[in-house]
Structures are given as C-alpha cells and as structure tokens.
Amino acid sequence: MTENRDITIETAEAAQERAAATPAGEDKSRPTSPVCGHKCKFITRNVNVFYGEKQAIFDVSLDIPDRSVMALIGPSGCGKSTYLRCLNRMNDLIDICRVEGTFLLDGEDIYSGDIDPVLLRARVGMVFQKPNPFPKSIYENVAYGPRIHGLARDKTELDEIVETSLRKAALWDEVKDRLDAPGTGLSGGQQQRLCIARAIATRPEVILMDEPASALDPIATARIEELIDELKENYCIVIVTHSMQQAARVSDRTAFFHLGRLIEEGPTEQIFTAPREKQTQDYITGRYG
Amino acid sequence: MTDRTHNRAHEARDRAEKQGASEGGAAGPNGRIDWHSPQMLARLRRRHAANRRMKFIGLAAIVLAAGLLSILVGSLLKSGLPAFRQTFITLEFDLKPELVKPQNMRRGNWRKIVKEGLLRALPEDMRKNRKLRRKVLKIVSRSAPYALRDHVMENPHLVGRIIPFDVLASDPYDQFNKGLIPEYIVRGERKRPNPKLGGPEVVRAFRVLKEQKRVHLPFNWGLFFNADSRLPEAAGLAGAIVGSFLTLLVTFLISFPTGILAAIYLEEFAPKNRFTDFVEININNLAAVPSVVFGLLGLSLFIGFFGVPRSTPLVGGMVLSLMTLPTIIIATRAALKAVPPSLREAALGVGASHHQMVFHHVLPVAMPGILTGAIIGMAQALGETAPLLLVGMNAFIPDISNMGLTEPATALPTQIYSWADSPERGFVSRTAAAILVLLGFLLAMNALAIWLRQRYSTKW
Ligand SMILES: Nc1ncnc2c1ncn2[C@@H]1O[C@H](COP(=O)(O)OP(=O)(O)O)[C@@H](O)[C@H]1O
Numbered sequence: 226m227t228e229n230r231d232i233t234i235e236t237a238e239a240a241q242e243r244a245a246a247t248p249a250g251e252d253k254s255r256p257t258s259p260v261c262g263h264k265c266k267f268i269t270r271n272v273n274v275f276y277g278e279k280q281a282i283f284d285v286s287l288d289i290p291d292r293s294v295m296a297l298i299g300p301s302g303c304g305k306s307t308y309l310r311c312l313n314r315m316n317d318l319i320d321i322c323r324v325e326g327t328f329l330l331d332g333e334d335i336y337s338g339d340i341d342p343v344l345l346r347a348r349v350g351m352v353f354q355k356p357n358p359f360p361k362s363i364y365e366n367v368a369y370g371p372r373i374h375g376l377a378r379d380k381t382e383l384d385e386i387v388e389t390s391l392r393k394a395a396l397w398d399e400v401k402d403r404l405d406a407p408g409t410g411l412s413g414g415q416q417q418r419l420c421i422a423r424a425i426a427t428r429p430e431v432i433l434m435d436e437p438a439s440a441l442d443p444i445a446t447a448r449i450e451e452l453i454d455e456l457k458e459n460y461c462i463v464i465v466t467h468s469m470q471q472a473a474r475v476s477d478r479t480a481f482f483h484l485g486r487l488i489e490e491g492p493t494e495q496i497f498t499a500p501r502e503k504q505t506q507d508y509i510t511g512r513y514g
Numbered sequence: 515m516t517d518r519t520h521n522r523a524h525e526a527r528d529r530a531e532k533q534g535a536s537e538g539g540a541a542g543p544n545g546r547i548d549w550h551s552p553q554m555l556a557r558l559r560r561r562h563a564a565n566r567r568m569k570f571i572g573l574a575a576i577v578l579a580a581g582l583l584s585i586l587v588g589s590l591l592k593s594g595l596p597a598f599r600q601t602f603i604t605l606e607f608d609l610k611p612e613l614v615k616p617q618n619m620r621r622g623n624w625r626k627i628v629k630e631g632l633l634r635a636l637p638e639d640m641r642k643n644r645k646l647r648r649k650v651l652k653i654v655s656r657s658a659p660y661a662l663r664d665h666v667m668e669n670p671h672l673v674g675r676i677i678p679f680d681v682l683a684s685d686p687y688d689q690f691n692k693g694l695i696p697e698y699i700v701r702g703e704r705k706r707p708n709p710k711l712g713g714p715e716v717v718r719a720f721r722v723l724k725e726q727k728r729v730h731l732p733f734n735w736g737l738f739f740n741a742d743s744r745l746p747e748a749a750g751l752a753g754a755i756v757g758s759f760l761t762l763l764v765t766f767l768i769s770f771p772t773g774i775l776a777a778i779y780l781e782e783f784a785p786k787n788r789f790t791d792f793v794e795i796n797i798n799n800l801a802a803v804p805s806v807v808f809g810l811l812g813l814s815l816f817i818g819f820f821g822v823p824r825s826t827p828l829v830g831g832m833v834l835s836l837m838t839l840p841t842i843i844i845a846t847r848a849a850l851k852a853v854p855p856s857l858r859e860a861a862l863g864v865g866a867s868h869h870q871m872v873f874h875h876v877l878p879v880a881m882p883g884i885l886t887g888a889i890i891g892m893a894q895a896l897g898e899t900a901p902l903l904l905v906g907m908n909a910f911i912p913d914i915s916n917m918g919l920t921e922p923a924t925a926l927p928t929q930i931y932s933w934a935d936s937p938e939r940g941f942v943s944r945t946a947a948a949i950l951v952l953l954g955f956l957l958a959m960n961a962l963a964i965w966l967r968q969r970y971s972t973k974w
C-alpha cells in the first residue's frame with residue numbers, strides 16, 4: 226500500500242488505470258489517507274460541473290478519508306453543494322447539469338454503468354439543509370429505505386433496523402413511545418436527527434450532510450454535532466457548512482472552495498491556524514463571505 | 515469573480531436609487547432623512563388613502579356579487595319552493611268488481627271508480643248536480659286512475675272493498691291550494707272564474723273536500739322518486755337523477771384514471787421537449803374549448819363513426835369525459851407541482867427509484883388536490899347541458915325501471931331544459947325546483963371537495 230501513499234498528486238489517468246486494473250471493491254486498491262491513517266473512501270479527480278453553459282465546479286480533485294469528517298467550507302455559491310451532490314449522483318436529477326471527472330468510491334467509478342444511482346444512494350446517504358422527513362410515521366420514515374432495498378427479511382428484523390438506526394441517531398429515547406406519530410410533528414432538531422436515522426437505516430458507508438444544522442437553534446445544533454462526532458467512528462462523513470466554528474469543531478479535514486475551485490485542503494487544524502493560501506486566510510479571518 | 519462584481523454593482527445601484535428617491539424632498543440639509551417633512555407626510559397620507567380606496571372598492575365588489583347571487587337564489591327559491599310540497603286528496607274508493615274487472619284489471623273502468631270516490635265525499639245536492647258530475651274529475655290528476663289501478667293490482671285482495679287512498683290533486687288545484695293561482699281572473703271591470711279550475715261548482719266541491727280535511731300538502735317525495743310525466747303534478751326527477759348518475763359514472767371511469775395517468779406522465783416522466791410542450795399547450799387549449807364542440811364531436815365520432823347508441827348515458831359520459839379530462843389533467847399537474855422538492859429529494863436520497871418516489875411519496879401528498887380537481891371537474895360535467903342535448907340525452911323517460919348505460923336517458927340539466935320548455939304552470943315551479951336540486955348536488959360535491967382537502971391534506 227505504500228505505493229499509494231502520495232495520492233494527492235496522483236493524476237486522473239493513474240486513478241482510472243488503478244480502478245480498471247483492480248476488481249471493484251477490492252480493499253487492496255484503497256489508498257490510505259495520508260493524515261488520519263484511515264483508508265480513503267472517495268477519490269475524485271478533475272471534477273468539472275456545468276449547469277447548462279455555466280460552469281459551477283472547476284477541475285476539483287479531492288480525496289475523502291474513511292471514518293472521519295471532511296468539512297467543505299467556502300462563501301455561498303462557491304459550489305460546495307454542487308460538489309457534494311455529485312458524490313451520490315443527486316445532480317443527475319437536474320436536467321441541465323453535466324458532471325465530468327472521476328469519482329471513485331472504494332475504487333469503483335460511481336458514474337460508470339456498473340453502479341445504479343438508486344443503489345449508490347443507499348450506500349451514500351444524504352441529509353439535507355432543511356429537515357425533510359416524509360409526512361408519514363416516525364417508524365415509516367426509518368423503515369422506508371430498508372424496505373425498498375429489501376434489507377430486512379421480516380417485521381422483527383425491520384423493527385430492529387428501525388431501533389438501531391434511531392439509537393445511532395440519538396433519537397430513540399425521545400420517540401420510542403410514539404413511533405406511529407407523524408415524523409413531521411417533531412421539533413426541527415428531532416426532525417433532522419430523524420433524517421439522519423433514515424439515512425443510517427440503509428447501512429450506508431458515506432453520509433453526506435449539506436448544512437445540516439443551518440435551520441436549527443444552537444442547542445439542536447450542538448446535539449447534531451455531538452452525533453456527527455459519534456457517527457464518524459463508523460462512517461465517512463462529508464459535511465457542508467457555512468459556519469467555520471462548526472467546521473473547526475466537528476471535522477478532521479477541511480476543504481476550502483472558492484468560486485468553484487478547490488483552493489486548499491488539509492487537516493482542519495492546519496487550515497484554521499496556518500493556511501497555505503492567502504484566499505483561505507482571508508476567508509477564515511472573515512474578510513469575505 | 516463575476517458573482518462578486520455583480521453583487522457590488524447591484525449594491526451600488528441600490529444606493530444610487532435610494533439617494534434618487536430621497537431627492538424627492540425628504541432629505542434634510544445634512545443628508546439625514548426628515549421623516550416629518552411635509553412631502554413625507556403628504557406621501558404617507560396618499561398611501562393610506564390608496565389603502566382605504568382599495569378596501570372600499572373590494573368591499574363594494576363583494577357586496578355586488580353577493581347581491582346578484584342572492585337575487586338569483588332568492589328568485590329560484592320563490593318560484594321553486596312551492597314545488598317541494600304537493601297537494602294530495604284522501605278519498606274512499608269503492609272497488610266494485612264490475613268496474614275493477616278482477617280478471618284483467620287493466621281494462622277496468624278506473625276513471626269511473628275515481629269519479630265515484632270523489633262524489634261519495636260530497637253532500638247530496640252536489641252529488642246530484644249534473645254540471646259538477648261532468649267536471650268533478652278536474653280536481654284530481656289525470657294520473658289518479660292509474661295510480662289507484664297500480665295500487666289495487668299490487669294488492670288484489672282489496673277488490674270488493676271500500677278503501678281509503680291518497681290521490682294527487684290536478685295541477686290547477688295544486689296551484690290553487692298553494693295560493694299560486696286565483697279563483698277569479700279580474701281584467702278591468704270584468705271578473706270571471708278562472709277557466710283552469712273548471713268553473714265555480716268544481717271550486718265549491720274542492721272547498722267542501724278541504725273542509726272535510728281531505729286535502730293535504732305533504733313534502734313532495736314524488737319530485738325525487740317519480741319518473742318524468744306529461745302531467746306536472748306527477749312529474750319527478752328520478753329519471754334525470756339516475757341518468758346523471760350513470761353519465762357521471764362513465765365520465766369518472768374514463769377521465770379519472772386517464773387524466774391522472776396522463777398528468778403523472780407529463781409532470782414526472784416525460785422528457786421536456788418540443789413534443790411534450792406541444793401536448794401541454796393542446797391540453798390547456800382543450801380546457802377552453804366550448805362544451806358544445808365536444809357535443810358535436812361526440813355526435814359525429816362516437817355515434818356516427820363508432821356507433822355508440824344515441825341518447826344513452828354511455829355516449830353522454832364519453833362526451834363529458836372529453837370535457838373533464840383537461841380539467842383533471844391540469845388540476846393533477848398543479849397538485850403534483852405543489853409537492854415540495856424537498857420531499858422528492860428525501861425519497862431519492864434514500865435510494866427510491868423515480869417510480870417509487872412518485873407513487874410512494876409524491877402522489878399521496880398530491881392526492882387531496884387531485885381529488886378536489888376531479889370532483890370540480892365532475893361538478894362541471896354534472897351541470898353541462900349543450901353536449902348532452904347534441905347527443906340526444908333529453909329523452910322522455912316515464913319509467914325508470916329499465917334504465918341502463920345503453921338505454922336512452924335524460925340528465926338533470928337536460929330535464930331542466932325540457933321542463934322549462936313546457937307550457938303548464940306546474941312545470942314553471944318544477945323547473946325552478948329542479949334547478950335547486952341541481953344546485954344542491956353541485957353544492958354537495960363542492961363541499962365534499964373542500965372536506966377532502968381539509969381532512970386529508972398533509973400537515974407539515
Ligand atoms: N439547479 C441549478 N441550476 C443552475 N445553476 C445552479 C443550480 N444549482 C446551483 N447552481 C449554481 O451553481 C453555483 C454553485 O451553487 P451551490 O453548489 O449551490 O453553492 P453553495 O452550496 O456553495 O452555496 C452557483 O453559482 C449557483 O448559482
């Protein structure tokens with residue numbers, strides 16, 4: 226695995242070559258993150274995204290280590306959400322959106338024909354900015370994903386999945402007596418944790434969060450952040466946030482985007498204390514954004 | 515870079531505009547805004563005045579609309595309400611076997627039985643009056659002998675007995691009993707008996723019956739449960755109600771599934787290209803086509819080409835479904851569009867396929883809106899007259915026992931049209947009553963739509 230150490234300068238061709246050379250999913254091909262020592266979950270190379278004529282992402286190459294939190298920061302409109310939504314192919318739904326580049330999840334190209342976006346989205350779960358539980362019962366909210374993917378053989382197994390997912394999302398104790406109550410009746414923070422439980426229920430490897438706390442009050446935000454801290458033991462988490470304090474609190478690595486370009490990426494501590502780029506410096510000291 | 519420069523330009527322009535506005539007189543000498551300057555106060559007054567004006571005009575419009583509506587409903591109620599009660603006369607009939615002809619009751623002399631029943635109730639002197647004997651049947655409906663016959667045919671053991679039976683009063687005497695027509699017609703100096711009532715001796719006989727408390731004015735169930743008739747006092751809406759129901763059933767079965775599926779396809783699955791744009795424009799135009807055109811289409815295509823039987827609920831329903839289809843499609847698309855995108859993202863985000871997203875999440879949320887649209891479309895169809903007239907759905911149906919999808923029928927609006935065309939006085943109030951019944955059905959359907967929306971709409 227040592228030959229893969231220096232992944233940050235690996236070229237797209239090399240990455241593709243490697244993906245082609247090794248059968249998908251084989252652990253051998255997964256490079257180790259240079260920082261935390263964990264494996265890299267996502268390797269993305271030369272990503273360009275266009276909305277019609279307008280280019281929103283310019284040549285971004287970024288690696289996302291497993292079992293850690295990667296924060297994407299940058300001024301609004303800089304393409305954080307766009308990049309994030311490429312990782313579970315949510316951009317496919319926008320007619321005018323065109324995605325170029327290489328996205329390797331465990332070495333598998335997620336934009337190749339081999340991976341169906343429907344299954345990809347079970348493996349790469351997503352939590353949105355505004356809590357969006359289904360207007361159904363709390364139980365149904367969590368059980369829906371496992372049910373459509375056939376992850377439970379019977380009702381007891383489904384009940385188990387629902388319970389463990391709600392427990393992992395730190396919501397079980399609050400809702401265990403009212404699983405039949407509508408999910409939309411919960412408080413904002415509870416709704417967001419329900420959405421996290423819903424994402425966890427399909428046993429994803431990656432959880433994408435697009436400003437998951439921006440619609441919540443400080444206490445609910447703190448609970449979400451605690452939760453993220455627990456979840457990173459088992460999942461690869463990519464979080465978009467407009468709050469630099471939040472990025473500093475929850476993330477292991479931080480990527481700074483500006484005007485569709487990745488300006489700088491590195492360990493969170495380094496980005497916030499000793500950024501290499503002037504633009505990063507300006508942003509984190511609040512000179513723009 | 516473009517974003518930021520754009521923002522700066524924007525801000526600069528905003529500032530410039532603000533300054534421009536303040537030059538209108540509100541800026542004080544040191545550039546501070548003087549909120550109490552005369553110009554500022556005058557402007558404020560103008561704005562408040564505009565507010566009040568708008569409120570007043572709106573209120574006036576509402577008063578006018580409500581006034582016109584109450585005039586309409588008021589006049590309908592005034593002429594229609596009397597038809598919701600009907601005059602009956604209780605008489606005893608002597609079912610003598612020689613008149614009843616028990617072997618073949620259809621050939622019995624029921625007119626004579628009814629006439630004798632009337633005369634029995636009258637005092638001796640009246641009974642002997644030749645003139646009255648000749649005209650006494652004017653009091654009861656011409657349908658009375660048949661009603662009595664049908665009653666006896668159903669209960670043959672009554673033959674030979676004297677039985678009490680309620681017969682319908684004739685239309686003139688029904689009107690007279692309700693006080694709608696006068697006993698005498700006064701024209702200038704001359705005052706003559708109302709010819710419709712058959713002369714003073716008949717009126718006197720009716721008074722006697724009334725004194726004997728034989729004349730009743732109960733609720734007119736016949737209006738709902740009788741078939742149509744040439745006699746206003748016996749005519750009812752049963753045929754029209756059944757016909758309308760069957761027609762709407764056909765309309766619903768055709769347009770509801772077709773409309774919803776078409777809308778789902780167009781809104782959720784169709785690629786956005788010229789062809790779908792073209793289809794969309796055409797559907798919107800279809801909703802604006804006058805209904806009579808659909809009637810002509812039905813006449814030439816369904817009846818002329820496909821050979822669907824004329825005058826039937828089947829062809830009527832087919833024509834009306836052409837009309838409701840665009841309404842349902844447009845309502846369904848609007849309901850689907852109104853489903854928040856966040857719900858779609860949520861479904862797709864856990865790995866639902868497109869079709870699962872639509873049928874598990876979007877459709878249930880849109881359903882109340884879809885049903886509301888469908889019911890409103892059906893209500894429109896219920897009130898539609900012209901296309902039904904064109905396909906001949908104004909048949910005279912004196913007997914509702916063999917109504918069916920492929921039997922000739924009539925519907926509520928076409929029944930109203932036929933009755934409105936009849937000269938008898940009784941049909942005037944029956945027409946108004948039928949309109950009230952139709953309005954009642956429409957009101958009920960709209961109430962159902964509102965209830966559905968309130969009851970089943972998703973609470974976020
Ligand atoms: N659906 C879309 N259609 C067209 N342009 C879009 C769309 N979504 C985002 N954009 C554009 O892409 C750029 C990046 O947007 P986004 O990824 O949402 O930024 P961020 O999440 O960092 O605020 C913006 O300039 C935005 O206007």
Ligand SMILES: [Mg+2]
Binds near residue numbers: 305306307435
């Ligand atoms: Mg965003």
